Amino acid sequence: MAELITVDDPGDPRLRDYTDLTDVELRRRREPAEGLFIAEGEKVIRRALSAGYPLRSLLLSAKWAEAMRDLLATLNAPVYVVDPGLAERVTGYHVHRGALASLHRKPLPTAGELLADARRVAVMEAVNDHTNIGAVFRSAAALGMDAVLLSPDCADPLYRRSVKVSMGAVFSVPYARLDAWPRGLDAVRAAGFELLALTPDEKAVTLDEAAPHRLERVALMLGAEGTGLSRRALAAAGTWVRIPMAHGVDSLNVGAAAAVAFYAVASGRPVG
Template sequence: MAHTIHLHDPADPRLDDFRNLSTADRRPDRPGGRGFVIAEGTVVVRRLLESAYPVRALLGVQRRIEELTAELAPVDVPAYVTPAQTMADVVGFHLNRGVLAVADRAPQPHAGALIARARTLAVLESVGDHENLGSLFRNAAALGIDGVLLGPGCADPLYRRSVRVSMGNVLRVPFARLEPWPDGLGLLREHGFRVAALTPRPGSVSLREVRELDKVALLVGSEGPGLTEEALAAADLAVRIPMADGVDSLNVATAAAVAFYELGGAR
């Protein structure tokens, strides 16, 4: 069972895992980053506690820690309770959500293992914005996508902002790096997948025309530039979302959500 510890000194070394979270060296995707997984708010902390990621500690105000009593019962970790101002002094900013949890990383599956047990996958190229990436994972979880494969240029799904925007769903949806790029897409074909590149360019077919394929990997590119020519050439077909005249594209997470609904809903 988690042991509750009341602290008031922001300099207490037991709080070092939570210190100065807004500074660059605390980002796990930067050289020298600590590499921790950080959850913010009771909903996301619950998902972290339910996940395979080994939780190290919690930090929160009394009310938020009490809200997690049931989830903390089987967990042998410290739960540090501090006043809101002490928590802000430690973290480096005022946290409206009132509770944080920090965990070590867990091993991710290899791409081949993830592909072997899936029917519908998202494959991302150069999705470098943490908020877009978090939204993509939230949409994937909600709409029946079995996993996410990350190509070059993608942000770290376990960065704090991605975890928060995903509402903790990056902790639930399996993901793996797909290398080399784009030749690694051949691994999908070996497992019976068709690789469908989502693009508004002329010649692409309506997404609805591929709903009945048994296994589909939806290839999605970055906000703005979209997929590279190399990725498009490596795909089996190009698909688009039919839109009204005068609008040729959507935000990448929104476009992916529409596509996930079409593909996941059919399954």
Template sequence: MAEPIVLDDPDDPRLHDYTGLTDVELRRRREPAEGLFIAEGEKVVRRAVGAGYAMRSMLLSAKWLGPLRDVIDAATAPVYLVDPALAERVTGYHVHRGALASMARKPLPEAGELLTGARRVAVFEDIVDHANIGAAFRNAAALGIDAVLLTPRCADPLYRRAVKVSMGAVLQVPWTRAAAWPGDLADLRAAGFTVAALCLSDRAVPLDELAARDERQLALVFGTEGAGLAPATLEAADAHVTIPMDAGVDSLNVAAASAVAFYATRSSVTTPRTTS
């Protein structure tokens, strides 16, 4: 059992994990290098613990001592109790949810490990917006995606904002980084996947046409709304697919497009997901 430790000094070194959470560039460099990520809010903290991530510490305001008592009692990591004003000074923003936990990252799995037994895979190319990544993972969790591959330039799914927007779904859906993009597309194809690129091109077929095929194994590849997918990615894909739209709208952002595509192409055979 971890008895809460009351802290009242914003410069206390024990609060190091929580300092400057609004500095995106700092967190992008520091969190992966130090092997941590921040879970914010009761639901996300519980999902992180439930997914098997080891806790480094918790930072709570007094109102969470009751609701999170079972998590506190089970914790072997220190639990720091601070008032909301101090939490804001440390983190750089108003921690309105009042509960933060610093969690240890796990090593990323090999892509081949994630593809084994998978039927629906999402691939995101160079999506740098953390909110879009978080929303896309929430869509993936809700709509039957078995695994997610991210290209090297994609935003960190375990950055605080991405985890928060996803409501902890980034902790549920298995994911990893593509090691040699776009060469990894050949690995998808070798594993039996049909690779479908969501894009605007002359050879693109409507999403409904792809959905009607009910591919046994399907990998859906998404790029940025502005630049779209790289030419090498488009060339390597088995199919180009578009979401037909009205009112002169030519595209949706990746969060919206992924939700539409995941729902339309969900497999008729479900694959049980294991949380890692």
């Protein structure tokens, strides 16, 4: 049984993992440096624990400490019980979901380890928006992608907003970072993957024509909202594919484009 500790001083050093959660720049530096990340809401916290992330502590309102009693009974970490006003003073925002967890990061697998077992991989370049990263992971999990590879300048999938938008899919879809970009793609190709680059360029074949569900091993490359894949990344791809757009529309949201492409990769095949 976890130890329940009522805290009423917002300056209590035991709450340090949860301070200034709305300061994105600060948290982006601090969390990887300190080897922690934050999960929010009961469902997502349970998913993080199920995925084997070691718990550092929980910060709960009294109401949620009661609601999550069955879970607390299985834990071995401090549980700080605070009133909602204090939670807001510490974190900087009103914690709607009433429950925050601080968890230890785990070492990431290497790209090589992921590629050995995968057949359908999403590769993201410079996707630095936490909402978009989370949305892509959620769709990747739902549509049966095996793994995600990230260029060095992609945002952190374990940042609080990414975790939340993904509904915890960042815990279930394994991911790795490519250290060299786009050179790291050579290893993907060498592992037997066909590299498909998603682009609105008219020279690209349509997703229908590319028929990615027929390929044995597919790596589907996605760029950031607005800018898309870089020229260097496009040059490294084997095939350019596009989603046909209605007249006058420049692009889909990257989350929507990813969902469509993942669906096309999975199409007609049993998933899961």
